[in-house]
Amino acid sequence: MGNCLIYRTKKDIKDNGSRSKRMGRSQRKMLAEEEYLHKQALSMALRQHQLSQRFDGSMSRRIGSTSSRRHTDPLANNEKKVLESIEKIKFKKIVLLHGEGFGAWCWYKTIAHLEEVGLQPTALDLTGSGIDLTDTNTVTTLAEYSQPLIKYLENLAEDEKVILVGHSCGGACLSYALEHFPEKISKAIYLCATMVSNGQRPFDVFAKELGSAERFMQESQFLIHGNGKDKPPTGFMFEKQLMKGLYFNQSPTKDVALAMVSVRSTPLGPVMEKLSLTPEKYGAGRRFYIQTLDDRALSPDVQEKLVRDNPPEAVFKIKGSDHCPFFSKPLSLHKILIDIVQIP
Numbered sequence: 001m002g003n004c005l006i007y008r009t010k011k012d013i014k015d016n017g018s019r020s021k022r023m024g025r026s027q028r029k030m031l032a033e034e035e036y037l038h039k040q041a042l043s044m045a046l047r048q049h050q051l052s053q054r055f056d057g058s059m060s061r062r063i064g065s066t067s068s069r070r071h072t073d074p075l076a077n078n079e080k081k082v083l084e085s086i087e088k089i090k091f092k093k094i095v096l097l098h099g100e101g102f103g104a105w106c107w108y109k110t111i112a113h114l115e116e117v118g119l120q121p122t123a124l125d126l127t128g129s130g131i132d133l134t135d136t137n138t139v140t141t142l143a144e145y146s147q148p149l150i151k152y153l154e155n156l157a158e159d160e161k162v163i164l165v166g167h168s169c170g171g172a173c174l175s176y177a178l179e180h181f182p183e184k185i186s187k188a189i190y191l192c193a194t195m196v197s198n199g200q201r202p203f204d205v206f207a208k209e210l211g212s213a214e215r216f217m218q219e220s221q222f223l224i225h226g227n228g229k230d231k232p233p234t235g236f237m238f239e240k241q242l243m244k245g246l247y248f249n250q251s252p253t254k255d256v257a258l259a260m261v262s263v264r265s266t267p268l269g270p271v272m273e274k275l276s277l278t279p280e281k282y283g284a285g286r287r288f289y290i291q292t293l294d295d296r297a298l299s300p301d302v303q304e305k306l307v308r309d310n311p312p313e314a315v316f317k318i319k320g321s322d323h324c325p326f327f328s329k330p331l332s333l334h335k336i337l338i339d340i341v342q343i344p
Contacts, residue, residue, distance in 0.1 A: 079117070085342050086118050091161045091186045094337075095152060096123040099168025099193070100266040101237060103130020106259070109330040110337070117338065124148045126173060128267055137226025137234040139267035142275070146173040153181045161186040163341060166193045168298065168323065169271060172202040178285040179277050188285050189340055190312070191333070192292040192303060192323055197310045198277040202270070205302065224265055237265035246297040250320060251327035287312035288340050290325070290333070297323035314343070
């Protein structure tokens with residue numbers, strides 16, 4: 001960006017010799033100030049990384065304001081309270097689980113916001129997703145699909161717990177983890193997700209939009225037959241234009257473009273697997289649900305039914321959000337996540 005500005009300034013000066021020396025001095029001063037700010041930001045980022053490997057506040061605000069302004073700014077005061085509150089929280093690790101077809105890449109805005117307030121987010125690629133090289137056609141069970149999460153939880157220290165956030169079909173992995181590692185999870189947050197009941201399949205949640213599982217597996221044009229047409233389907237992937245309408249009806253164009261080149265097929269087996277959830281393990285977990293009210297992939301009515309059938313501890317709602325609030329409403333999502341983190 002800096003080079004581009006310098007090039008244009010030189011060209012303008014060459015083409016317009018009548019420009020005043022005063023304007024030239026003003027432009028040079030502006031460029032010098034911009035370069036200084038870039039150097040200051042880089043220096044601060046490096047220093048913060050060396051100290052804690054995460055940001056402990058908003059870098060842009062630290063560069064552009066004085067301490068006296070921060071004391072009089074209500075937003076800064078509120079952020080200070082949040083930082084102080086989070087500093088007292090024992091478990092600061094948050095694990096972000098993507099939905100069908102997505103990967104860890106979709107959480108890039110959420111990760112930045114959570115790091116700024118002193119939390120420690122980790123976004124995982126589930127098996128065959130994101131940059132994980134596993135062939136999705138070979139992933140047949142929910143345990144296989146959830147393997148990166150299972151390994152992460154197994155490697156936690158004995159007295160350590162994490163907050164899990166599961167988006168869409170990632171909610172099934174979250175439920176699986178609650179059942180098998182209840183002692184490792186302090187809170188489970190379902191983000192417009194498949195919060196199924198015992199004996200349900202993740203696919204059942206989408207039955208209203210996609211029809212019965214049996215009909216989908218027989219007739220759907222989105223199925224992938226990785227082992228040959230004469231064998232049962234192994235995965236599915238929606239057509240890109242359909243995905244735009246279903247998932248990204250409120251998301252910024254740049255994020256939609258990122259998704260269009262990053263989404264991968266989803267293994268079918270884990271989505272069709274019935275979950276076995278017990279009151280003693282899954283039922284004892286602290287569950288929270290975030291509803292998205294302009295969602296075309298998982299309608300607000302379906303989300304409301306999930307909450308009624310399987311009540312969580314609390315329900316939050318994001319107005320104007322499509323199925324991907326980490327794109328369409330990142331700040332609203334961040335605020336709710338922080339609110340849930342701070343619940344005693």
